Amino acid sequence: GDNRGLCAEFATLIKEPQMTSKERMTQMIVHKQPADRIGLYDHYWPETRRDFWIKEGYPQDDPIPTSYFNYDICETWAVNNAGPLKGQDGLVEETEEWKIWRDGFGASLKTWKKKSGTPEHMDFVIKTRADWDRVKEPLFALDTTRVDAEGARKILDLARREQRFSCFGHQFCIELMRATIGDMVMLPSLLLEPEWIHDMLRVWTDFFKRHYSWVFDNIGKPDGMWIYEDLGFTNGLFASPKTIRELFLPYYKELIHFYKHDYGLPCLIHTCGDIRQAVPIIIEAGWDCLQPMEAKAGVDVLQLADTYGNRLAYMGNINVQVLNTNHRDKVRAEVMRKMGGMIERRLPYILHSDHSIPPDVRMATYQYMLELHQEHGRYR
Numbered sequence: 001g002d003n004r005g006l007c008a009e010f011a012t013l014i015k016e017p018q019m020t021s022k023e024r025m026t027q028m029i030v031h032k033q034p035a036d037r038i039g040l041y042d043h044y045w046p047e048t049r050r051d052f053w054i055k056e057g058y059p060q061d062d063p064i065p066t067s068y069f070n071y072d073i074c075e076t077w078a079v080n081n082a083g084p085l086k087g088q089d090g091l092v093e094e095t096e097e098w099k100i101w102r103d104g105f106g107a108s109l110k111t112w113k114k115k116s117g118t119p120e121h122m123d124f125v126i127k128t129r130a131d132w133d134r135v136k137e138p139l140f141a142l143d144t145t146r147v148d149a150e151g152a153r154k155i156l157d158l159a160r161r162e163q164r165f166s167c168f169g170h171q172f173c174i175e176l177m178r179a180t181i182g183d184m185v186m187l188p189s190l191l192l193e194p195e196w197i198h199d200m201l202r203v204w205t206d207f208f209k210r211h212y213s214w215v216f217d218n219i220g221k222p223d224g225m226w227i228y229e230d231l232g233f234t235n236g237l238f239a240s241p242k243t244i245r246e247l248f249l250p251y252y253k254e255l256i257h258f259y260k261h262d263y264g265l266p267c268l269i270h271t272c273g274d275i276r277q278a279v280p281i282i283i284e285a286g287w288d289c290l291q292p293m294e295a296k297a298g299v300d301v302l303q304l305a306d307t308y309g310n311r312l313a314y315m316g317n318i319n320v321q322v323l324n325t326n327h328r329d330k331v332r333a334e335v336m337r338k339m340g341g342m343i344e345r346r347l348p349y350i351l352h353s354d355h356s357i358p359p360d361v362r363m364a365t366y367q368y369m370l371e372l373h374q375e376h377g378r379y380r
Helices: 004-014 021-030 046-055 129-135 149-162 173-181 183-192 194-218 241-247 249-263 276-285 301-311 328-345 363-376
Strands: 073-076 090-094 098-102 107-112 120-124 165-171 224-228 267-271 289-292 313-315 349-351
Touching: 021 165, 021 349, 073 149, 120 183, 129 194, 149 165, 165 173, 165 194, 173 183, 173 194, 183 194, 183 241, 194 241, 194 249, 241 249, 241 276, 249 267, 249 276, 267 276, 276 301, 301 313, 301 328, 328 349, 328 363
Parallel strands: 073 165, 165 224, 224 267, 267 289, 289 313, 313 349
Antiparallel strands: 090 098, 098 107, 107 120
16 A cells, blocks of 8 residues: 555654754854754844834733743843943933933943934043043942842753743943943054053953853853944954954953863854855854854855854854845845855854844744744755
8 A cells, every 4th residue: 555654754753852942042142053953032122023013913921932932042141231331320311312321331322212223422520530540449349239139040050941042141342342431442552552442341351250250140041141342334344363363362261261161161252244254253262053053244244154154153144134124035035045055064053133133124024034944944
């Protein structure tokens, strides 16, 4: 008789068991090898789910996307306040449309109240080395009020319960300096006041080692550390590779060594803009996974993969300027070129937008991308 149905059933029974999310991400991020399938994760603009997708079928109670979309990763910033002026933040001015808020770094930032956007820098308390020296002392001591213990425990519990790959994260060098002194002071100071730059980075490196030692010993360890460090504009790096090597690389290496060798935690980097010239530095520093690889800044994951192979795991690069066309054929071409290309190359890849999902991407479009991942995302 016809045994095709029996053969199909037998093939299903002997098929290699599917990895858990934790196993899958460990295989790709730690070992830099392909797993059973392409990984999956993403970030969002705050209003995407809150104001738009909630009207398009996303549950009213706004569940954690990791669980709802079955992502492989869950994350939080366990140490969520590295500002020297913590506790001195507050409202400066507001209208119906926007507000100016002074934060714990001493920066007064103007932001929209009802939509996301890059904040306008209005003022900074810290403008000189003398200003910094006057306010930096609070960063020298362990301050557990800077730790989101509840959020950290919640992510660790979720990861254990659902067998996902957990990450704690924070900003570092450029991100912290931009937050504290602003671009207009930071950028020239990279060349004119390198000793001040070294002093800030020394303080923050020690700060994170001190605070995350406490977190790991008193709350628990995640599966990885995610460091947010934007290195580029749309058209290039904030500073030359030479300057990045001289000023930042020693602190990158020291902090990554602390996470990886003292606590056994692989390190991911989020870095925006055209970061192509910085990738060799990222690899030398010891980062394990590169995200988000902004397509709209000229970055292409397949070109990076052909250059650097499995020296990195790769996450992102799905162009949101294609996704927000909401055109299925264009979305399919974008996803299949990059996801399929990484499968063909047998290199570790996590499907993710090239930054975060904006509100003009319809939920049906995003679900279509997930369908492509489900149907075509297995390594062969």
